[in-house]
Amino acid sequence: MNVFAEVEGKVLDALAGLQKAGALPEGLDFSAVAVEQPRDPSHGDLACNAAMVLAKAAKAKPRDIADKLAAALTADPDVASAEVAGPGFLNLRLHPQFWHGVVKAIIDQGARFGASNVGQGAKTNVEYVSANPTGPMHVGHCRGAVFGDALANLLAFAGYDVTREYYINDAGGQVDVLARSVFLRYREALGEEIGEIPAGLYPGEYLKPVGAALAKEHGSSLVNMPEERWLPLVRTFAIEQIMPMIKDDLAALNIKHDIFFSEASLTKGSEDKVQAAVAELRKKGLIYEGRLEKPKGHDDEEWEDREQTLFRSTAFGDEADRALMKADGTYTYFAGDVAYHYDKLTRGFRHLINVFGADHIGYIPRMLATVAAFADGTVERDAKGKLKHWHTTGGTADLDIKVVNLVKLFKNGEPYKMSKRAGTFVTLRDVVDEVGRDPVRFMMLYRKELEQLDFDFAKVTEQSKDNPVFYVQYAHARAASVLRNAREAFPDLVFADGGTVVANLDLLTDAGELDLIRKAAFYPSLIAGAAKAHEPHRVAFYLYDLASAFHGHWTRGNDLPQLRVIQAGDRALTAARCALVASLQHVLSSGLSVLGVGAPEAMR
RNA sequence: GAUCCCAUAGCUCAGUCGGAUAGAGCACCUGCCUUCUAAGCAGGGGGUCGCAGGUUCGAAUCCUGCUGGGAUCGCCA
Numbered sequence: 001m002n003v004f005a006e007v008e009g010k011v012l013d014a015l016a017g018l019q020k021a022g023a024l025p026e027g028l029d030f031s032a033v034a035v036e037q038p039r040d041p042s043h044g045d046l047a048c049n050a051a052m053v054l055a056k057a058a059k060a061k062p063r064d065i066a067d068k069l070a071a072a073l074t075a076d077p078d079v080a081s082a083e084v085a086g087p088g089f090l091n092l093r094l095h096p097q098f099w100h101g102v103v104k105a106i107i108d109q110g111a112r113f114g115a116s117n118v119g120q121g122a123k124t125n126v127e128y129v130s131a132n133p134t135g136p137m138h139v140g141h142c143r144g145a146v147f148g149d150a151l152a153n154l155l156a157f158a159g160y161d162v163t164r165e166y167y168i169n170d171a172g173g174q175v176d177v178l179a180r181s182v183f184l185r186y187r188e189a190l191g192e193e194i195g196e197i198p199a200g201l202y203p204g205e206y207l208k209p210v211g212a213a214l215a216k217e218h219g220s221s222l223v224n225m226p227e228e229r230w231l232p233l234v235r236t237f238a239i240e241q242i243m244p245m246i247k248d249d250l251a252a253l254n255i256k257h258d259i260f261f262s263e264a265s266l267t268k269g270s271e272d273k274v275q276a277a278v279a280e281l282r283k284k285g286l287i288y289e290g291r292l293e294k295p296k297g298h299d300d301e302e303w304e305d306r307e308q309t310l311f312r313s314t315a316f317g318d319e320a321d322r323a324l325m326k327a328d329g330t331y332t333y334f335a336g337d338v339a340y341h342y343d344k345l346t347r348g349f350r351h352l353i354n355v356f357g358a359d360h361i362g363y364i365p366r367m368l369a370t371v372a373a374f375a376d377g378t379v380e381r382d383a384k385g386k387l388k389h390w391h392t393t394g395g396t397a398d399l400d401i402k403v404v405n406l407v408k409l410f411k412n413g414e415p416y417k418m419s420k421r422a423g424t425f426v427t428l429r430d431v432v433d434e435v436g437r438d439p440v441r442f443m444m445l446y447r448k449e450l451e452q453l454d455f456d457f458a459k460v461t462e463q464s465k466d467n468p469v470f471y472v473q474y475a476h477a478r479a480a481s482v483l484r485n486a487r488e489a490f491p492d493l494v495f496a497d498g499g500t501v502v503a504n505l506d507l508l509t510d511a512g513e514l515d516l517i518r519k520a521a522f523y524p525s526l527i528a529g530a531a532k533a534h535e536p537h538r539v540a541f542y543l544y545d546l547a548s549a550f551h552g553h554w555t556r557g558n559d560l561p562q563l564r565v566i567q568a569g570d571r572a573l574t575a576a577r578c579a580l581v582a583s584l585q586h587v588l589s590s591g592l593s594v595l596g597v598g599a600p601e602a603m604r
Numbered sequence: 605g606a607u608c609c610c611a612u613a614g615c616u617c618a619g620u621c622g623g624a625u626a627g628a629g630c631a632c633c634u635g636c637c638u639u640c641u642a643a644g645c646a647g648g649g650g651g652u653c654g655c656a657g658g659u660u661c662g663a664a665u666c667c668u669g670c671u672g673g674g675a676u677c678g679c680c681a
Contacts, residue, residue, distance in 0.1 A: 031621095032621075034620095034621065034623095036620075036621095036623085037620090038623095038624075039619095039623095039624080039625095039626085039627080040624075040625075043624070047623085047624085049622095049623065052623075052661070052662080055661075056661085062661070085624075086623085086624045087623080087624075087661060087662070088661085089623075089624065132681065169681055171681090172680075172681045173680065173681070174680080174681055175681090263681090292679090294678095304679080306679090308679075319606075319607065319677095323678090323679055324679095325679075326679040327679060328679085330679095332679060332680090332681095333679095333680070333681050334679095336681095358608095358609075358674090358675060358676085359675075359676070360676085361607090361608055361609070361675070361676055362607075362608075362675090362676045362677055363676090364608085365607090365608095382667090386607085386608095387607090387608085403608095403609080405609080405610090405674095405675090406674090406675085446617095447616095447617075447618095448617085448618080450609070450610080451609095451610075451617080452610085452674080454616075462643095463643055464643060464644095465629090465643075465644065465645095466629075466630070467643095468629085470643075471643090471644095474641085474643065474644085477641085478640090478641065478644090481640075481641065482640050482641090485640055485641095486640080489640085525620080526620080529620055529621095530620090533620080535620095537618090538618095538620075541617095541618060541619090541628090544618095544628085544629090545618095545628085548628085548629095551644060551645070552644095552645065552646080554640080554641095554644075554645080555636090555642080555644055555645035555646080556645080556646090557639085557640070558636070558637075558639060558642085558644090558645075559636075559645095559646090561639080561640095564639090564640055565640060566640050602641090603641080603643070
């Protein structure tokens with residue numbers, strides 16, 4: 001049940017009626033007609049902009065249209081009043097019974113309340129984390145991981161068919177460095193004195209067990225092999241050892257991907273997927289042999305001007321065409337990504353979402369170009385040819401690139417500097433272990449993803465109203481607590497029977513109670529809007545607002561005992577209020593689960 | 605050099621598809637605990653939405669040009 005959609009339906013019906021009666025011309029575009037929550041409660045429960053957006057096309061004054069619309073809507077049994085205000089707003093008030101119906105719907109639908117079908121089951125791929133498999137995850141990966149996961153939850157809840165995917169960069173130079181580092185630890189494990197780890201190799205202690213495991217499996221058989229023989233072997237072994245570490249780190253954040261896609265697999269086996277993808281682009285006339293200009297702003301002594309295989313990404317708003325082959329004849333990283341995205345498209349995904357760190361912003365235009373090229377879509381540009389958005393439109397599939405900004409670490413307000421050398425390198429696991437999964441997840445989402453985020457180790461574990469995580473979880477626990485107490489006061493209290501409310505909700509007459517219902521009723525629209533915009537942070541802010549309204553109403557019961565949920569002498573009223581509290585608890589719990597944050601029954 | 609992001613209260617930030625008198629938290633001031641969890645709540649002061657134009661019934665929101673802060677640039681992944 002989405003009250004906004006429902007009331008919008010009433011408005012559209014009324015408009016159609018006016019057209020039939022000749023009060024409005026035929027052929028009007030109603031797509032801009034919207035029903036929304038007015039900011040000022042004195043403007044009613046819901047407001048509609050129909051008269052203003054239709055005035056021009058209908059060649060009528062907004063207030064005249066609004067007057068006719070108001071008259072038509074007043075006839076609706078759910079509508080208590082319809083008033084015209086301001087430049088032509090239509091302010092609607094609905095009967096309490098309508099709002100009571102929302103409580104019934106929430107309890108009836110339970111965890112499904114808020115779920116929608118805006119996604120229409122469209123196959124959607126969310127690629128996130130994709131950290132290099134060279135060691136445990138560090139704190140820098142945290143925000144993208146949580147964001148991607150919450151976005152995937154949100155989209156699934158809104159009716160998209162979501163696949164969570166991780167692209168393993170297991171083919172480039174970095175994994176060769178990993179293999180050499182592990183080989184050193186392998187020799188160490190066999191008793192060799194290896195001394196200081198040479199510059200350019202990974203010094204981390206976490207590679208010691210990997211080296212030891214390698215020694216256990218192969219004994220000393222690799223020691224005298226030439227590097228070209230042991231390297232591929234050790235590389236595969238190391239990645240097989242490290243990916244479980246990464247999966248463990250993700251599990252600590254409650255993150256589980258459906259697919260781990262190996263970059264190396266693109267060129268392994270019988271068919272070369274990179275070649276196939278490039279051939280596809282060539283068919284579209286987007287591959288050519290040519291030269292690139294030397295990049296500016298770099299002291300690049302190794303720059304070599306040569307003819308090379310290029311992808312014409314400038315056709316889609318990129319600032320330069322992009323190389324697909326290195327001088328040594330191997331593919332560039334980008335070529336692999338081209339093939340990877342081609343693969344995603346051939347797997348039938350309609351929507352692709354990539355979560356990038358802010359340090360990869362420069363990579364965005366070429367990825368948009370790649371997907372637009374394969375899917376015959378477009379990348380919107382302004383009059384000067386510059387990129388307007390970070391998503392493609394049209395075609396058989398689209399790509400949206402979400403960029404998460406930096407997280408600045410603090411401890412008690414003091415910047416917490418990370419340094420590998422000083423030993424204050426912070427792993428993701430360190431953070432989760434120190435503050436817990438819920439605070440990490442909630443705080444990472446309590447900010448628009450593109451904004452920088454301050455994360456204070458001390459503040460996020462504070463048990464006070466200054467900590468939004470605690471504040472929202474406390475509201476849920478408080479709801480659970482009052483329901484427990486109500487059952488104690490009335491041991492056989494029943495407010496709902498198998499999802500059907502049996503309490504008499506007509507007893508919910510207090511303005512604060514109705515306001516809480518109105519806020520809860522917004523949840524389905526909030527989910528749909530956040531999902532369409534790919535913005536999970538809206539859910540976090542909504543939950544904070546809802547929690548705040550609940551705490552406020554609760555405390556009013558201090559001064560006005562007649563507002564308290566549990567009324568010792570009045571079983572029917574207690575039951576009705578318990579139904580309201582239970583519905584709020586459902587919404588809080590649902591929103592928290594979209595964010596991947598726990599909803600505790602008690603805070604102690 | 606080029607490109608991108610950001611700019612809203614003293615601070616940290618929300619602001620739904622362009623909607624009415626721009627919101628919240630912190631901090632500051634004033635109140636509320638023999639009470640269903642005060643781990644909380646209510647009230648108050650605080651604004652040139654960076655600047656200048658434009659679009660329109662209406663702009664924090666869209667367009668153009670500036671200013672300030674941050675990031676990125678490769679045959680690296």
